[in-house]
Amino acid sequence: MTEKVLTKNISKVNETTPIDKYEACEGYSGLRKALKSMAPGECLTEVKNSKLRGRGGAGFPTGIKWSFVPKNEDCLPGHKYLICNADEMEPGTFKDRLLMEQDPHQLIEGMILSAYTIGADVAYIFIRGEYRLAIQRLNEAIKECYNSGYLGRNILGSAFSLEMYVHPSAGRYICGEETALINALEGKRANPRAKPPFPQVSGLWGRPTIVNNVETLCNIPHIIHKGAEWFKTLGVGEDSGTKLFGVSGRVKNPGCWELPMGTPIRQILEDHADGMQTGLNFKGLLPGGGSTDFLIESHLDLAMDYNVIGAAGSRMGTGTMIILDDQSCPVGMVLNLIRFFAQESCGFCTPCRDGLPWTRQVLEDLENGKGSEEDLETLAYQVKYIGTPGNTHCALAPGAMEPLQSAMKYFYEDFKNHVTLGRCPYEIDGVH
């Protein structure tokens, strides 16, 4: 049995964990330990040693990211900010919602500890506006924390003070990109900022700012409480810790489970999601949300580790996989994704603003049986041009191209068939 760390207070019944119940299960022990016996620098060392990597998609080592925040004596006096990225709008991603709805205190404790480590005095939870239940439960939990002395001035009698706010987003996928998120928090249009300067040095209101994903932050209390060495033993592959892995699509038992880092894909798919629904066969999967490359049957024994999935030509992303079955059209699936990305482009740079609607148009033509050989060449060109990092201002556009480029690699026959048949081959009596 896997040790449950992040989800030990989470059950099938969607209930929150109130503060007394959270405390009864070792909650706030990490915070008590740190404030009593660990300097911020020691906390940073622990997080660095844990080899925790960001769970928001890019997998950047958390401790290293934090180490770029200037020390108080090295920057002008003023605020430093910690932001929890709870935007979760990546299609096919459903893990942060669970953590916030059912164990809000775990996230809050993680944020207090992270803020203590980097020296932040103000923290925001930037959360999807649609997550009404999570917003309500987080607000209640924050109130409980102020009443119990975990937030506010002189936390647990220490010299450390922190204010925390929940900020519901007004809705836009690009708000999840950390510099766009910062612009949204400043009340502006959420266009990404140019880097450098990096937010660690100049972020919210020009002040040092760290942005971390919900799941990343939820790991911190456990790392501080039980130590980096323990955390490293949780993974079964080369990465440390556990991970929330999800499976959606037409499988028997879609869901989200906490498993060791490095769990093989097949095990997640077969032992937890119980395999494909009757009458359907596996065709491919996006391992970590809508902006990751397809993997196929031959990849099923790979471990869900950042570098392993990366070496196979895809990305771990958010670790919530989307399964394509053999009776759903890969072109239709990619079209659905490209529609999303075209709609959510922030409009700042031309390859993305104009290129994605163009790609969408070509795919629509193909899917509607009006495609030509030339369209396939156009798609290949678009993948190359829009998909190359550096041609666009942020990672949205290259991310949008990942499912398309890999679908063209693995399911090229399907693309071709749309042209030769003059219709979608998966269409039965005109219905998809």
Add this chain to the structure above:
Amino acid sequence: MIENIIQSETSSTLTSEELQLINIELSHVPQKSGAAIDALKIVQAKRGWVSDECLIAIAKHLEMSAEELEGIATFYNLIFRRPVGDKVILFCDSVSCWLCGCENQKQKLSEILKIDYGETTKDEKFTLLPVPCLGACDKAPVMMVGDDLFTNLNSSKLEHIFANYREEGEK
């Protein structure tokens, strides 16, 4: 003098409760425009949407141009610049829901309410909008009606959900 005019014009459009809530937001931002999105949301929460008149009043209160605020308001999916029904239906049309047949459910929903995306029912009870992934992909297809999430949608479930709303409305 001008200050006074602006003040009185502003307060004639925005209620004192709205102004009070906006002023709370203003207290945690270093510059007034920083509360732009919050202010739009506060007004929308009370009225369902943000009219031109309200937008101009908010802009004045935050000392920004109405054009700049409009650029912000129209950027975000959940700020409504046109009237909406009592409840907004956010229907997920993203990938996992698509794989699980959301297009058929959308069609069914449109038949029940006789509206398409972007439209409001005649009785002004519901507005239907597509929304990207609602983070409940393991329970696809899904939608929100007002604050409530509905999962594993199928035709009979949809019938049932809206029959209940109708009954509630008649009470």
